[in-house]
Amino acid sequence: MNSTFHLANLLTEPPGIAHFMTVGAVLFVCGAMCMATKRNALGVLMGIELVLNGANMNFVAFGSQYLQNGGEYLGLDGPLMALFVIVLAAAEAAVALAIALNFYNNHDSIDVDRADQLQG
Amino acid sequence: MDASALPTLLAIAWLTPLASFTVIVLLGKSLGPHGKYAGYISVGAILVSTVMSLVALFGAWLPNHPLADASHHGASYEAGAHGSSSPNAHSGDSHADGRAADAHAADAHAADEAHESEKPAYYGDWYALGQWGKLKLTIGYYIDALTVTMFSMVSLIAACVHVYALGYMHDELHDPYVDHEVHVHDGGHLHRPGRFHRFFQYLSLFSFSMLGLVIAGNVAMVFVFWELVGICSYFLIGFYIERQSASNAANKAFITNRVGDFGMLIGMMALWASLGTFAFGDLTTPDGQTELGIFSRLRTAENDHRLVPPPEMVAEGERTFASTETTGDGGSNAGHWLLFIAGVGIFCGCVGKSAQFPLHVWLPDAMEGPTPVSALVHSATMVAAGVYLVGRFYPAFSPEALLVIAVVGCITLTIAATIAITAVDIKRVLAYSTVSQLGYMMLSLGLGGWAAGLFHLVTHAFFKSLLFLCSGSVIHAVHSNDMREMGGLRRKMPITAYTMLVGCLAIIGAGIPLTAFGLSGYYSKDAIVEQAWSFAETNKGAYWLLLAMPVVGAAMTAFYMFRLWYMTFAGKPRNHHRYDHAHESPAVMTRPLLLLAFFAIAVGWTVPLTNLSVTNLLHQAEPAGIAATSHGVLLPSLTVPAEALSHAPEIKFKAGLAAFGAAMTGLLAATVIYLWNTLNPAEIRQTFQPVYRLLWNKWYFDELYSAALIRPTMALGRRIAAFDRAVIDELIHGLAWLSRGVSKVFGVLFDQTVVDGTVNTFADWTWDFGLLLRRLQTGSVRQYVLFIVAGTLVLFVAVSTVQWLAYS
Amino acid sequence: MEPIYWPSFFFYLFAILACGFAVAVLLSANIVRMAFYLVLSLAATSGLFFLAGQEFIGAMQLLIYVGGTLVLLVFGVMLTSQERFVSMKTMSGDWFIGLMAGGALLSLLAAAAFSVPQWGSPDRAAVENLPVQKTAAPIAMGLLGARVDQPGPDEPQRGVMSGYLLHFEIVSVHLLVVLVGAAYLARAKRKTAPAPGV
Amino acid sequence: MGAFLDNYLPSWLAYTLAALVHIFLLLNLIAVGALVFIWLERKISGRIQDRLGPTRVGGKFGWLQTLADGLKLITKEDLMPVGADALLFRAAPYVSFAASVTAFMAIPFAGGAYPWVAQRLNTGVFFVIAVIGLEVFGVILAGYSSASKWSLFGAMREAAQVVSYEVPLGMCAVVPVLLAGSMDLVVIGDQQAGWFTNWFLFNDPATFITFWVYFTCATASVNRAPFDLAEAESELVAGFHTEYSGLRWSFFFMAEYGSMLSVSLLASILFLGGWHGPIPVASMLGLTYENGAVAGYLGNLLGCVNILLKGVLGVSVMMWVRWTLPRLRIDQVMTTCLKYCTPIAAAMFLGAIMWQYYLPHRNFFGLLPANESAYAVHEGWADQEGISSAGAVNMVEAADDSRGGLAVEGAGSAALLFDPATPSTSHVASAERGG
Structure with a gap:
């Protein structure tokens, strides 16, 4: 109901979707920054995981009954989507890791800045 | 058994031959040695059909629809005859007549049938193929007494023919089969693999097609099976495809039929365009509405089932015949014209299929097929289809259309009978006899004798199949078709000879005049002559020819039939080589002959102690409203008398005597000339040389068609081809040359400067832009991520700005 | 004063843990520590999932993500953990640009999150009176193709709201393909030529 | 336990106490368990290897051996x-x-x-x-x-x-x-x-x-x-x-x-x-x-x-x-x-x-034959439909069966899923869940 943020009743008010979304946003941005700043391929991979988790947080938040305040409600779609994201993230990690290892085998390095043969 | 079982029973009877066909097509020669078991499968299938049809008739139809007593019919004749005594009365009276007859008939029928119009019939759809706008195509059924009768008749005869063919086609089991009539280049005979299985495969398909035609519930389905019957006959007539004559005959049959089908399509379109339905019966749609069928539309209950063009037909007709004059009472005749066209159109199809003048030429040539096929084609299937369709479509024929039918039938029966007199090929005699008998049927239907015509169809089917199978037996024995090489065969093959004698007696209508005892043809032919008599009495004038011709035809029938029998079986053998070679056919061939002979004798009888007879059965199916006398609208002087009127004793007496007298005359003449040899046929031939030449050459119909149609068409085609080569090809070449020159000039002037320049400029721009973009393509994943983030931000900001600008 | 709402307390606890370790992942230069922080961050995230009532998703997060994916990641780290790759410095310029963009994005997302009133805190009494929601069975039914939570709009028959059976199958096949593909990519290969210019 | 204490104590204290009791019990279980198991392992391995295992510390079976080891480990550098x-x-x-x-x-x-x-x-x-x-x-x-x-x-x-x-x-x-x-x-x-x-x-x-x-x-x-x-x-x-x-x-x-x-x-x-x-x-x-x-x-x-x-x-x-x-x-x-x-x-x-x-x-x-009552599916929604069968297969069957009608009964299924009659606590319990 109240979109303003009161420090006084911080612990007496239930968290809403916005709170979860904020956490998700932090995770997302951290992940994106990881991808942008890490030179280690596995660091980039970790950034991706964080980004996916940030996104997942939104799915879960919108699919949760406890956070409902009359807004959008995904119902069962929320957790199911989150589940698919988790599973696909696992698959993605496996493939990315395989790529990273291959890259390491071929270049003796996992610095993504060295993987720039495709530059224009 | 409940009457609701009828569609199922008949569907089984209908589809079993299809199953047999499918099995044989798929397995073919692998069925036993040389495909021998294909024959058993096919025979089994048609036997199942027969049993199912008979179960449908005796188990499901008759218990639910008891037949009227013949004596009641007699009573109704009285009433009908009464009405006919004032034929010139106002047309409104004739309804009263019809209804009087109806009332009597109603007593005779089951008590719950309050109305004569409510003839028992079952109709519905099994499966809807689809609906395109108004056009709805379904697989449906329309089952009434006629359907059941036809099913029994067709399947019974087909079963006999199948069994017979097992023996007749035995040669085809040899591998290789030697066709003695085909000569190959080195002077020998053609050797080819046996086609036993293929023959039975076609027979099964043929039976399936004919049964489908009979059970069909709408015109579209009828047309489909109509064409299937046609293609089956094509296959079977051309069974000995290596023989040039067989191939030609098949083509001829097929193409001639197409001419008739063209007319039929026109008739179907005329009906559909104005009525918007193909169905015979009224159908109830899933949402509970009743869609009236063709018959209900044309003969509505409000109009006492008189044929009145429905309003939409009048409107359609007025659009089609914009300049039609209106009748005196303000109404338009347009609807009647349309009805006439539809009727004649449908009849055109029947003309082709039932080999009526002028499309009769294919049927005699169809003798090139194996004899069992001829038997089937000539009795139960192909040619019966046309007559059946006229009978089925009867409610839609206006009196004028009926007159056309009658005239065509009359011409056909006369011409065919005269040709049959001179033919020497045993099968050809029978073929022209068929054409002639079909003419009788058409004549009867055209004159209002609905039941008589269809009754003749049934009786004729039995004795004509008998006759053909007998002739097949003879051919099988002597290996020749030419009667001049036969003679005296009755001593060698008595069963064949005497069953054929039965057939001959049946076809000439042998019986004790003025009593109810005779062979089957006796009843049906007399009924036709009675109807003709009734018609001629009602409509004076030139219509008497429609009476005279059938009577004369009866005499000719008797003459040529007995000429055939005497030349074949009586007297002394003319060719001893063939005579010595002759032998009686095996049991598998003669048993069907005996069965058919029994039917040829007895099918016209009423089963003792019951009312069961084919006539009574057919009366049950008589379409609503046609029992009454009807009057022409376009041709006001035309009156089609009610069929009941023809049973009046005075007509019966005269017609019976006339028919009997004619038959006896013909029989006597044949006996005198061919048995006693009192008169020498050669001398007679000499005397009537021009007439004989005319008849021998089949009235020059083939030559006429050749000269009038085929040769002009060919000549025209050659001219047009020459024109094509000389003018059109040259024109095109010139144009091509011109285009090439012009394009060369344009290529230099325009293409290479303007078009190429534009394209190259664009390419250069793209290249430069690509070089620009290339700097962004750093290959670094991390920078790409930054681009994505930046892009997201820009997108957000842009959208927000636009929103802010738009809503603030 | 109202009594403390304990889920709220735990929310903030886990949120601070998740966000803090996520930031630690970002700021840490050591790849192994990054992995460690990531584990903790994701575990805290799964705690948040539990708090949101999605116990199944939370357990899955622990099982698949933390227990599977990240172990795999650490495995990869170890396979490639040469001294020079463990701590790779990033250019300060990159850091600057990244932080600028990230800060902007974060502020944008946070602003978006709090800009919709309906996404704010729900009524406490209403939330406390909610019955415990069973999560596993509806999800399982959803994966098997039957939606039991949202029946179609006033339509009594089944299958109006279709479930996720097809998606489930696609994901399964996808996983299989990934398995095969990863095994192929990572298979032992004999090096034919030395890598150019290490 | 927290819900029980909630009747007598301030909420936060009640739940904190409950949590502490749980933690205490569990930690004890593990710590004592570890002590016992280490001793047990020594004894078992000894018997399997045809030895006696620890015998001296704490009496007859050496049952204080682990404690002694623990003391040693704590004092180790x-x-x-x-x-x-x-x-x-x-x-x-x-x-x-x-x-x-x-x-x-x-x-x-x-x-x-x-x-x-x-x-x-x-x-x-x-x-x-x-x-x-x-x-x-x-x-x-x-x-x-x-x-x-x-x-x-x-x-x-x-x-x-x-x-x-x-x-x-x-x-x-x-x-x-x-x-x-x-x-x-x-x-x-x-x-x-x-x-x-x-x-x-x-x-x-x-x-x-x-x-x-x-x-x-x-x-x-x-x-x-x-x-x-x-x-x-x-x-x-x-x-x-x-x-x-x-x-x-x-x-x-x-x-x-x-x-x-x-x-x-x-x-x-x-x-x-x-x-x-x-x-x-x-x-x-x-x-x-x-x-x-x-x-x-x-x-x-x-x-x-x-x-x-x-x-x-x-x-x-x-x-x-x-x-x-x-x-x-x-x-x-x-x-x-x-x-x-x-x-x-x-x-x-x-x-x-x-x-x-x-x-x-x-x-x-x-x-x-199975004990039917024991096999009633306990998720709270199948019970009501009278589905007394075990296993996910039967659940699926029931869902497929229009008679069972999980998704059939439009509004009913929501009630089935979030059944208030299920013996479970309100959202307050998620505090414990978090802890």
Whole structure:
């Protein structure tokens, strides 16, 4: 109901979707920054995981009954989507890791800045 | 058994031959040695059909629809005859007549049938193929007494023919089969693999097609099976495809039929365009509405089932015949014209299929097929289809259309009978006899004798199949078709000879005049002559020819039939080589002959102690409203008398005597000339040389068609081809040359400067832009991520700005 | 004063843990520590999932993500953990640009999150009176193709709201393909030529 | 417990107290358990090797030996290699131990109307398996941060092994879940109430085989011999804990013994009837909550003893195996997992489904009719529809069946899912859930 943020009743008010979304946003941005700043391929991979988790947080938040305040409600779609994201993230990690290892085998390095043969 | 079982029973009877066909097509020669078991499968299938049809008739139809007593019919004749005594009365009276007859008939029928119009019939759809706008195509059924009768008749005869063919086609089991009539280049005979299985495969398909035609519930389905019957006959007539004559005959049959089908399509379109339905019966749609069928539309209950063009037909007709004059009472005749066209159109199809003048030429040539096929084609299937369709479509024929039918039938029966007199090929005699008998049927239907015509169809089917199978037996024995090489065969093959004698007696209508005892043809032919008599009495004038011709035809029938029998079986053998070679056919061939002979004798009888007879059965199916006398609208002087009127004793007496007298005359003449040899046929031939030449050459119909149609068409085609080569090809070449020159000039002037320049400029721009973009393509994943983030931000900001600008 | 709402307390606890370790992942230069922080961050995230009532998703997060994916990641780290790759410095310029963009994005997302009133805190009494929601069975039914939570709009028959059976199958096949593909990519290969210019 | 205390104390104090009591009990269980198990292992190994084992400290059986060892370890110097990553090196043992303890949070020790469980979760099975799997992180971090190649090798082996073995382990755990139609451990345990014939172990041949596969995989996933590649002393000195000493080292062992106990408890709940003995003594004596709180408490106590006995039995079997079988090579370990355990587990999963589909409502290899009430699906929604069958297959069947009508009864199904009559607490309980 109240979109303003009161420090006084911080612990007496239930968290809403916005709170979860904020956490998700932090995770997302951290992940994106990881991808942008890490030179280690596995660091980039970790950034991706964080980004996916940030996104997942939104799915879960919108699919949760406890956070409902009359807004959008995904119902069962929320957790199911989150589940698919988790599973696909696992698959993605496996493939990315395989790529990273291959890259390491071929270049003796996992610095993504060295993987720039495709530059224009 | 409940009457609701009828569609199922008949569907089984209908589809079993299809199953047999499918099995044989798929397995073919692998069925036993040389495909021998294909024959058993096919025979089994048609036997199942027969049993199912008979179960449908005796188990499901008759218990639910008891037949009227013949004596009641007699009573109704009285009433009908009464009405006919004032034929010139106002047309409104004739309804009263019809209804009087109806009332009597109603007593005779089951008590719950309050109305004569409510003839028992079952109709519905099994499966809807689809609906395109108004056009709805379904697989449906329309089952009434006629359907059941036809099913029994067709399947019974087909079963006999199948069994017979097992023996007749035995040669085809040899591998290789030697066709003695085909000569190959080195002077020998053609050797080819046996086609036993293929023959039975076609027979099964043929039976399936004919049964489908009979059970069909709408015109579209009828047309489909109509064409299937046609293609089956094509296959079977051309069974000995290596023989040039067989191939030609098949083509001829097929193409001639197409001419008739063209007319039929026109008739179907005329009906559909104005009525918007193909169905015979009224159908109830899933949402509970009743869609009236063709018959209900044309003969509505409000109009006492008189044929009145429905309003939409009048409107359609007025659009089609914009300049039609209106009748005196303000109404338009347009609807009647349309009805006439539809009727004649449908009849055109029947003309082709039932080999009526002028499309009769294919049927005699169809003798090139194996004899069992001829038997089937000539009795139960192909040619019966046309007559059946006229009978089925009867409610839609206006009196004028009926007159056309009658005239065509009359011409056909006369011409065919005269040709049959001179033919020497045993099968050809029978073929022209068929054409002639079909003419009788058409004549009867055209004159209002609905039941008589269809009754003749049934009786004729039995004795004509008998006759053909007998002739097949003879051919099988002597290996020749030419009667001049036969003679005296009755001593060698008595069963064949005497069953054929039965057939001959049946076809000439042998019986004790003025009593109810005779062979089957006796009843049906007399009924036709009675109807003709009734018609001629009602409509004076030139219509008497429609009476005279059938009577004369009866005499000719008797003459040529007995000429055939005497030349074949009586007297002394003319060719001893063939005579010595002759032998009686095996049991598998003669048993069907005996069965058919029994039917040829007895099918016209009423089963003792019951009312069961084919006539009574057919009366049950008589379409609503046609029992009454009807009057022409376009041709006001035309009156089609009610069929009941023809049973009046005075007509019966005269017609019976006339028919009997004619038959006896013909029989006597044949006996005198061919048995006693009192008169020498050669001398007679000499005397009537021009007439004989005319008849021998089949009235020059083939030559006429050749000269009038085929040769002009060919000549025209050659001219047009020459024109094509000389003018059109040259024109095109010139144009091509011109285009090439012009394009060369344009290529230099325009293409290479303007078009190429534009394209190259664009390419250069793209290249430069690509070089620009290339700097962004750093290959670094991390920078790409930054681009994505930046892009997201820009997108957000842009959208927000636009929103802010738009809503603030 | 109202009594403390304990889920709220735990929310903030886990949120601070998740966000803090996520930031630690970002700021840490050591790849192994990054992995460690990531584990903790994701575990805290799964705690948040539990708090949101999605116990199944939370357990899955622990099982698949933390227990599977990240172990795999650490495995990869170890396979490639040469001294020079463990701590790779990033250019300060990159850091600057990244932080600028990230800060902007974060502020944008946070602003978006709090800009919709309906996404704010729900009524406490209403939330406390909610019955415990069973999560596993509806999800399982959803994966098997039957939606039991949202029946179609006033339509009594089944299958109006279709479930996720097809998606489930696609994901399964996808996983299989990934398995095969990863095994192929990572298979032992004999090096034919030395890598150019290490 | 928190809800109970809430009536007498301020809310925050009540829940804090409840949480502390739970933690105290669980930590004691693990600590005391570890003490007992270490002593037990020494005795068992001694007997297997035809020795006596510890005999002196604390009297006849040397039962104070472990305590003495513990004192020694506490007083030992805490060493750390020079090149070690200090933070991770220090954190690793606690990560392991924390994971091990957390698993106990969701394990019930008695069922019935008032189950003895710190936090009842409706996805308990997965939670426990997931948390047990986390223990490996401590091992991996320890191996990496020790800056020793022995440790690193051990850690890598551990990583590969644990990730692989979680697959068959999860598959095996799904079979009882399928039979019970719930992932709630309390529900699964109570489904097997009554005589031992109701145990899922004896439900059908597939579950019987599944149990042994589960036990193998559990042994592997808690890193016990013959799968203890991470510490293989013959090759890697001591594997991941080569560089550890003193209290940190002992934490690893507490974690290991805790994990052994938790997988054994999980095995007994999933397959061996949990807190229900082979003979239903408690219900025979009327020790249920229908006969009053005291009787019910006694019944639960009996159940608690029961499940702990089964857990100890499981741990003892693991020790027996350890001192009987030689250690496998790493490739053999992976082969065992990927070529044997996983396919067998998958086949048994399928077999259990088939069995359940074709022989529903039968127990003990299909010989006995099932106790219908015990088989009512406890998720709260199937009960009402009168679906009295076990297993996910039948749930699916019921969902397919328009008569069963899960999705059919439009508004009804929401009520089925969020059934207020289900004996569970309100959202306040999620405080405990979080803790």
